[in-house]
Every structure is written in C-alpha cells, then in structure tokens.
Amino acid sequence: MQPQAIDEFFRRLAAERPEPRTELHYVNAYTLLVAVVLSAQATDVGVNKATKNLFTQVETPQAMLKLGEAGLKKHIKTVGLFNAKAKNIIALSKILIEKFSSEVPRTREELESLPGVGRKTANVMLNAMFNEKVIAVDTHVFRVANRTGLARGDTPEEVERKLMKVVPERWLLHAHHWLILHGRYTCVARIPRCPQCIVRDLCAYKDKTKAK
Numbered sequence: 001m002q003p004q005a006i007d008e009f010f011r012r013l014a015a016e017r018p019e020p021r022t023e024l025h026y027v028n029a030y031t032l033l034v035a036v037v038l039s040a041q042a043t044d045v046g047v048n049k050a051t052k053n054l055f056t057q058v059e060t061p062q063a064m065l066k067l068g069e070a071g072l073k074k075h076i077k078t079v080g081l082f083n084a085k086a087k088n089i090i091a092l093s094k095i096l097i098e099k100f101s102s103e104v105p106r107t108r109e110e111l112e113s114l115p116g117v118g119r120k121t122a123n124v125m126l127n128a129m130f131n132e133k134v135i136a137v138d139t140h141v142f143r144v145a146n147r148t149g150l151a152r153g154d155t156p157e158e159v160e161r162k163l164m165k166v167v168p169e170r171w172l173l174h175a176h177h178w179l180i181l182h183g184r185y186t187c188v189a190r191i192p193r194c195p196q197c198i199v200r201d202l203c204a205y206k207d208k209t210k211a212k
C-alpha cells in the first residue's frame, strides 16, 4: 500500500472510532495486566465474563496472593489454558510485590521478565496503559495487515516491524486498537465483510467478499 493510501486508511478508521479503547475490562494497570495475560488465545468477551467478579475482590497483587491459585482458578475456569494462566498470574504477582514495589513496570524489558508476559502482552500494556506508540500484533492485527497489504509478514514480529515503519506517526498511538477492532468487526477471519468495509477501495485483498 502506498503511503498516501495508508494515511487515508487510518484517517477513515479514526473517523469511525475517534477514541478506540481496549474492550477488556480493568480498573488499574495491575488488573489490565491480569486481563491481558488471560486473553491469550481467548476472546475479550470470555475474559470479561471471568474477571467481572474477580476484579470486585482483587485489584492488587497482594489481594491476588490472598485469593491464591486455587481461588483464582475458580474465577477463570471458563478461560482457555486457565491452569497455566493461574500459575503465571500468581507468580507474576509475587514478583511485582518483591521486585517492583507492587507496581506494574513501565519498560518492555521489565514487563517481558514477568511469567506469562511476552512481546504482545508487553506491547498492549505499553500502549493501552502507558500511552506508548507501539503496535501489539495479535491474530486480528496480523490478519488485517496481511490481507490489506498494509504490512505483510509470516510472523507477528515481522508484521509489527513493518507496521512501525509504514504507519504515519500521527496514527501510531491508536493504530493497534483500530486494526484490532477492524479485524474483530469487519475484516473477520472466515468471511470478511468487504461490502460494508470503509477501506475496501484501499485494500489489496484479492478474494474480497462480494455483495449478495
């Protein structure tokens, strides 16, 4: 996609959703971190259902340790991979208390040192919580970037690197959320809703869905 088309692509997504936000529920940086760890290979809707009660009882790493792994599992048992996620959340809560004065750290290196926190989760935290201009590439962003021709790549890292190069500076802060929401509601995995898509004239996808 040419630079002018990329700018227009984001201008339209921005006009459609001027203030895009994560759809995960949270009350502070710690609960967002827990929600993002839970969201790996799970839907935001599923995570929100599980955390609805949890976050009325637990807003801090101390409260999480008090609840304990078995107590946490009771809340999140409907979320995929909940056993491993519960273990990681308890372990990262301990580390936050011991090493980071119970605060969520603000650097990528520190975030990625926590159990269950990879590059994507660190990017979500840096962007959604700390307003850094980074793009977390999840399954939706990966699909939209490849289909549209915005940034093609075989791995999330490659797509992220290319997106960081081609997305104009003025759109960088919210690019992650615009691409996720576009992928979640319009450029959906199985049959993209091309006839309703506001960027279809800019998109390079060859197999666009036709209007019925």
Ligand code: SF4
Pocket (backbone or CB within 6 Å): 147, 148, 186, 187, 188, 192, 193, 194, 197, 198, 199, 200, 201, 203, 204, 205, 208, 209
């Ligand atoms: S035209 Fe279709 S494939 Fe292209 S971004 Fe829109 S929904 Fe996705």
